[in-house]
Each structure stands twice: as structure tokens, then as C-alpha cells.
Amino acid sequence: MMLSGVENVVRRSVKRVSLYRFHHDHDLQARKILQRLESRYGKTDPNNLRLADAYARDVFGDPVYAPWLRVYAAFCGTFKEGWIPDNYYGIVVVPHMQGWYGKISSLKPISRLIFDDDELPxxxxxxxxxxxxxxxxxxxxxxxxxxxxxxxxxxxxxxxxxxxxxxxxxxxxxxxxxxxxxxxxxxxxxxFIVQHSLFTAFASKPVATLRFTTVVDDAGRISIRACYLRLGRADDTHVLSDREICVPVKLETGELCDDGYMSDWGAVDAHPDSGVRFAGVKIPCFENCMATVLRLHRRIPFVRCIGWDVTVDANDQVKVMEWNGKHNDVKFSEATQGPCFADLKWERLRSEPECARVPPG
The missing domain is CATH 3.30.1490 (Dna Ligase; domain 1)
Incomplete structure (x- = not known):
């Protein structure tokens, strides 16, 4: 049945409002983080902010993508070409690279049907x-x-x-x-997973998870682009995003970086409750963890970018707790380990008019 002119206008209006809210929410979040970074570490070099603004306009086609680029620049103390703003990832990359197929990750009862793997608990x-x-x-x-x-x-x-x-x-x-x-x-x-003793040393109650990001390029090659350790607080039953400590992991060695970051992006060199330091710590069974997420992604290559929550149990067994094929977070990895996706040329995906895009949900 053909839609009437009024129905078309209403639908376009709803999309515009939804799109405005999507970018507005990201702008508020990014501005808050930028303020926290500057209050802690001092003002960002104005030249880096200008580069971020120009890159958003010239490469991504819209200044609405500048706020996250500004955060990355403030965090790193420099500007790097190739960064992907998190709202650009959500509104442009996800529809192109995931589509409806990525959304099935939210339907947890079908994970075993897809992966049929003992690493799922x-x-x-x-x-x-x-x-x-x-x-x-x-x-x-x-x-x-x-x-x-x-x-x-x-x-x-x-x-x-x-x-x-x-x-x-x-x-x-x-x-x-x-x-x-x-x-x-x-x-x-x-x-319920009894986690490896290395993770328990940081916090005994919440099960620590490794967040891997894997991608499939246009030739069908699957690779790991980023990884960080998510740690909960001592009194939490599980890791909560607004209280977690995130520690980047070196993909080459499986070692933690010297600093982790609180939910306000403030740097800490040790877990705030246990006092256990991050420097020099190597993730157990890291090679097996990497092999597992790569193997599982091969089962569903048409979901082109996936975030995996993985842990290692007390028996050195890799366990895949969740996978996210929707708007998996890229901003922390971009700031700490990026640009993670520069070779994929995702900036070329912006050809579709903004009014036709629908925020992920």
C-alpha cells in the first residue's frame, strides 16, 4: 500500500527528531567528558580542536561529528587522522556494516544456534x-x-x-x-563463572571481562582491532558501565597498559579498591581468547564489526559471556588505541543523506 503524502512527511519528521536527539545526546556526553579531561589535565591545545572541527566537516561532512574527535584529541594531546567519531560509527557505519543482522545479538537465546560453541556458558x-x-x-x-x-x-x-x-x-x-x-x-x-585468580586479585565479586573488537574487511578478512579489560568495583556483583575501570590491553603481548581509566576518563595506575597495579600484568590465555573471537566471528561474517565480552575462568578456560553486533562502543578504543579502523575507509560510507538514517536501537 502506498503511503500518503502526509504519512511520508510525518515519517521524515520523526526521523529528523530522532536523529537530532541522537547527535544531541552524543554531543552532551562528549562535552561532559571533555570538560572532565580539561579540569584534570588542563586546556586542550586550540590547534588540535580546530583540526578536529575541520576533520569532522571535511572528512565526515558534518560538524556534529566534531565532539568525539575533540575528546580523542584532548585525551591524546594530539590529533590523529583516521579516528572514527562514536556517533558517526552509530549512525553511518553500523547500518552499512551490520544492518538488521547485527541486531540479532540482542536476542540471547539464538547465540548457541549461531555459534554452537562450548565457550558460551x-x-x-x-x-x-x-x-x-x-x-x-x-x-x-x-x-x-x-x-x-x-x-x-x-x-x-x-x-x-x-x-x-x-x-x-x-x-x-x-x-x-x-x-x-x-x-x-x-x-x-x-x-556463573568463577574467574581466574589474576582477575580476582583486582576485584573478587564482579567477573572481569575482556572487550575485543573484531572486524571483517571488504575482502572477508577478520581481524582484532582493539581490546581492553573491564573491571568492576569491589562491592558490585557484576561490571557496571557507570562504575567500571577500563584498562587497554596490548594486542601484541596481552599485557595491560600502565594506566586504566575510570568512567569519567580519569587515569589510575591501580584498581581503586584493591590497589593492585596494572603495569606488568599479562592476561592469562590471551592467545586463546583472541583465537576464540576470531573463530566465532567466522560463523557470522556478514555482521562486519562485533564487540565480544570474554573472560578466563579458574580452570584457564575461555568463556564468551556476550557479543554485540549493534552499536558496540568504539570511543574508548579509538581514544586509547586508535585509530583502530583507518584502513577500512569507513569515512566513505557517508554518502547517504542524513535524513534517511535511523539511529541504532
């Missing part, structure tokens, strides 16, 4: 009124507890679309209730 799922195992066998509600706790003493339930530490719930056999899962919504039940 999934034991059961709830979706559309049914409980079923990681082998897609439907489980009667009365039998669910026995299935879930057959090989685990504690489990984690994560809602579809959960992120930034939200929508995560913990259960043991004594408080597990299928009715509670039903009330929460669709999602995955995972075995």
Missing part, C-alpha cells in the same frame, strides 16, 4: 513462554531447576537486549523460581 533459555536447553530441547517448568543446576551451584539470568550491566540477575538453587524468570522476560540462563 549458556545452559538454558526463556523465550515466548517456553523454557529450553542450549540444545533447543523444551523443558517443563517443573524440571527446569534440576536442568539448570545439574552442573552449577549458581547461575546468571540476562534479559534480551541487556547491556551496560543492566538486566542481569543472580540465582542459586534456593532462590531460583521459574515464575520470576517469566516475569522478567526473554533471556538466557548462564552458569
Amino acid at each position: 549458556d545452559v538454558a533459555y526463556f523465550a515466548n513462554g517456553l523454557f529450553f536447553t542450549d540444545q533447543s530441547v523444551v523443558v517443563p517448568e517443573r524440571d527446569l531447576k534440576d536442568v539448570v543446576f545439574e552442573h552449577a551451584e549458581r547461575v546468571v539470568f540476562k534479559l534480551d537486549g541487556s547491556g551496560q550491566g543492566k538486566g542481569v540477575y543472580f540465582f542459586d538453587r534456593s532462590n531460583f523460581d521459574p515464575a520470576v524468570i517469566r516475569s522478567l522476560g526473554n533471556g538466557v540462563i548462564q552458569t
